[in-house]
Amino acid sequence: GCSKKTNEWDKSIIEYKTNKPSRLPFLDIAPLDIGGT
Numbered sequence: 001g002c003s004k005k006t007n008e009w010d011k012s013i014i015e016y017k018t019n020k021p022s023r024l025p026f027l028d029i030a031p032l033d034i035g036g037t
Helices: 002-019 025-036
Strands: none
């Protein structure tokens, strides 16, 4: 059961990355976190 759940999680991540190839959310979030603190 674990392997299947992990596989679905990896698939959703791949779909998210391919869905927004020109924008990397973590690059937008990181500077905001640094500026906020």
